[in-house]
Amino acid sequence: MDPREFLRILRRGWPLVLVCTVLGVAAGIGLTAATSKVYEASVEVFVATSPTSDASQLAQGNAFTSDRVQSYTSVANSPDVTDAVVARTRLGLTSQQLADKITADAPQNKTLINLHVTDGSPTRAARLANAVAEEFDSVVARKVEQTDSAGKPVVKLTVIHPATVPTSPVKPNRTVNVGLGFVLGLLVGLGLVVLRDLLDNTVKGPADFENVGVPVLGMIPLDKRTARTPVAFRGDPHSTRSEAYRQLRTNLQFVKVDNAPRIIAVTSAIPGEGKSTTSMNLAAALAEAGHRVCLIEADLRRPTIGKTLGLVTDVGFTTVLIGRTSVLDALQNIGRNLAVLTSGPVPPNPSELLNSEQARNVIAEVAAHVDYTVIDTAPLLPVADGAEVAAMSQATVVVHRAGKTTREQARRSVAALEKVGEAPVGVVLNMVSRTTGRYDYENNYYYTYRPERDGHGKRGEGAAELSPDQLTPQDRDTATDETVPGR
Secondary structure, eight states, rough: HHHHHHHHHHHHHHHHHHHHHHHHHHHHHHHHHHHHHBOOOOOOEEEEOOOOOOOHHHHHHHHHHEEEEEEEGGGSSSSHEEEEEEEEEHOOOOHHHHHHHHEOOOOSSSSSEEEEEEESSSHHHHHHHHHHHHHHHHHIIISSSBBBBOOSSSSEEEEEEEEOOSSSSSSSOHHHHHHHHHHHHHHHHHHHHHHHHHHOOOOOOOOOGGGTTOOEEEEEEEOOTTTTTHHHHHHHSSSHHHHHHHHHHHHHHHHTTGOOOOOEEESSSSSSSOHHHHHHHHHHHHTTOOOOEEEEEOSSOOOOOOHHHHHSSSSSSSHHHHHHHHHHHHHEEEEEEEEEEEEOOOOOHHHHHHHHHHHHHHHHHHHHHHEEHHHOOOOTTOOHHHHHHTTTTEEEEEEEETSBBBHHHHHHHHHHHOOOOOOOOEEEEEEEOTTTTHHHHHTTOOOOOOBBOTTSBOOTTTTTOOOOOOHHHHHHTTTOOOOOOOO
């Protein structure tokens, strides 16, 4: 996996990584709190042979104890030792329970034995350790090893460091538990975000459309102000969203250079991908460039453009189709170079109306009066309306929402258009964010290049702009799409 790709995945999934890490640390703390404390008391025993004045016997004795000391460790928790300690201390333990508490080790090349006894009580651990050391000495000296001719044991064990009451438990180890929980939580979180990304089959960038052979004409960044100001040029003509629509406009003008499309259908695979918002902004961007544009609302099932722009919705495309009004009478101007033909009343048979010869004639009549006709259509996969309108256009643009539309839905939408002989000229990836988009690092969609402001927060000389409220009624009739007032 490319490091930049991993960083993108991490940027998108850091909340999940954080949650898993916190849960891991909490689990470590919980395990520490739930685990009973165990204290360990230790006794150090020195092993030597019986004293002698003969140097050779002394040397032999040292060699003897060095060879035997490792085997003495297994005697520490033997029944001979534990039975005696249980009877002596009367602490309510069985011989096996005590044996489970005892461990012993002998450092290499030394005649030392370390006896360790664990218990939930630090005082009792020290008491048991000292008792075990005493009985261990007796068992080794009198039962394990033989006595000399004088009846004295040939091996002598001496306690050089008796057990003291431990001040801190050996279990649980809070540092280890919390550290282990942190590491495990972090690894689980990273694994989950990587797995989620591998299982994620939604479209996020141009690479996702390579298999269907459709180029990406534009990537529109997610803007929280869209619901409040659907037309980007109204709220901030220099925002990243406004610039993205200008880029889309530019890219469309290079599609089919020898036969530039003048009738452009905008559709989507499924509802909720932002096709209507894209249609409005594409029309506004074309009008901003000085072209005469008409926006036709041909989504006759869930029309939204008329209501969004504050236009009259009782008269529109459907009333023209059934002959109740003319095209010119139904058009509503919302600014310089931009007119809108709303959907009109919702009909009971939208598919039949759109597939009629009258619909083709109306679109052709509108196109004859303007430079560009932008048609907002219904989604392709739920109904046939979108494909029917796309067949009347000269170019079709499909809008997909980053992180929502699946690759399969994108493929099926292209197939639906190809069935009517209208392959899309490109797609628009909408609502791209740092979490849903895969290519924000490469395309720099989050940078802006706007006029500088002076020290008082005002734009420099020559960059003044008028808001819709500052326009006179005469100015409003000739307003650009950047300052279109709602009606």
